[in-house]
Amino acid sequence: MSIPLLQWALVLASSVTLFFVSPLSRTAPEFFRGARKERTPNAVFLTSSLVISWLFAKSITNAANLGQSFGLVGGVAYAGYYLSFLVAGFVIVAMRNKGGYRSIHHFLESKYGAGAVVVFTLLIIIRLYNEIWSNTIVIGSYFGEQGTTHYYVAIVVFTLLTLAYTLKGGMSSSIMTDVIQLSLFVGLLTVILGFILPQYGGSLKPFLRSGEWTLGQGVDLLLVALVQCFSYPFHDPVLTDRGFISDTRTTLTSYLWAGAIGSGCIIFFSFVGIFAKLNALTGEAPVAVARYFGVPMLLLMNLIMVTSASSTLDSAMASFSKLISIDLSKAAVPSVSRGRWAMVVLTVLGTIPVFFNPAILSATTISGTLVLGLAPVFLFWNVPVPRLAFHLSVVGGLVLGGLLTLFPLPDALHLGDGKYGALLSTNLITSAYCFGVFGLCTLLRKSPRHG
Secondary structure, three states: OOHHHHHHHHHHHHHHHHHHHOOOOOOHHHHHHOOEOOEOOOHHHHHHHHHHHHOOHHHHHHHHHHHHHHOHHHHHHHHHHHHHHHHHHHHHHHHHHHHOOOOHHHHHHHHHOHHHHHHHHHHHHHHHHHHHHHHHHHHHHOOOOOOOHHHHHHHHHHHHHHHHHHHHHOHHHHHHHHHHHHHHHHHHHHHHHHHHHHHHOOOOHHHHOOOOOOHHHOHHHHHHHHHHOOOHHHHOHHHHHHHHOOOHHHHHHHHHHHHHHHHHHHHHHHHHHHHHHHOOOOOOHHHHHHHHHOHHHHHHHHHHHHHHHHHHHHHHHHHHHHHHHHHOOOOOOOOHHHHHHHHHHHHHHHHHHHHHOOOOOOHHHHHHHHOOOHHHHHHOOOOOOOOHHHHHHHHHHHHHHHHHHHOOOOHHHOOOOOOOHHHHHHHHHHHHHHHHHHHHHHHHHHHHHHO
16 A cells, blocks of 8 residues: 555544544533533543643644754753643633633623623634644645645545534534544654664663753743743633633643643654754654654654644634634523534634645744733733723734734844844743733722822
């Protein structure tokens, strides 16, 4: 059997299997909250779902490429984003326990009004929309060059197969299949490391010593991740929706474990890129290493990408469905059929950019810069401020971050001479503005009482 046929067999077999194991959701709690027999997901299911929904095809490709560029520093830098789980876990549990909030939208509407909900909704729709095409083009690249018929057919078939099982069960499908997908991911990652590590006699030293811990060699990106992790998680409904479906103790436990497991997976997958660096391989790290080892590795890499991409797509579809049917709806009982139609709409619109041959831009770092204004809003969720504080921080941060990204700072203001020095400076300046205006609004709120 030829390599393309083997690749198709893997995609079809995995997708059809997920369709049959997905539960059929008939009620709103099953479809939108992942409940089964009126029981919410336990810690194992919730942790698995959180971890695999953030191990995108895009993110593990980035992790490998950063390992190729900066050695271990690159992998650790990208893993820094996984501190988002700890931030989100502690904030969401506090919001539920002390504020009694049922969702992020409930909090924003209660404290900041309808205008804040509109702004926030636009941010997360853009996020979910980008998740579709940016992950499916990774799959397409394993079947053919960008722009070829094989490339497009692979993307369309893969996307429709993922849509099919997600339509069947909604959030229940997403969470049920996430457990299978995470188990498969860890198994595949172990096998891939089983190819790579014996090349150095099983020693980790060449990997751990790769890279230099300096600003110019990837530490600047690590600092960007540490700045962004206080705002980044809150514009990802895939991450935050899961914070409101189980009891708070299970939720916090799951978020803490997810942070540890997710960052570990990212660091170990960066070993793929480090191997490429040590052996002077060129091109996209996962593809270059797969070709180095031959057909078995190519199929393994293909399957791990399919696994991570499908888990991200089904989570994005489930979150968009909940957004339309619950968060933005005034209906007393959420409509499951409306939720299914929402998934179809997102899938169609999210696939359109594929045909314009976009590049996987550094979507994480750019979108992370644009939403820095969410940090003070959520970190200080219980501090009384006027509604204007939300707009000054979030919209102001969006405009400032966007302008500084489009019109880069002069070299003199870059922190270090590394690739991400300008990005780090932009993030620090924008964060300082967002926390500054939010703090000013707090003082303005208090000043009349002292007068």
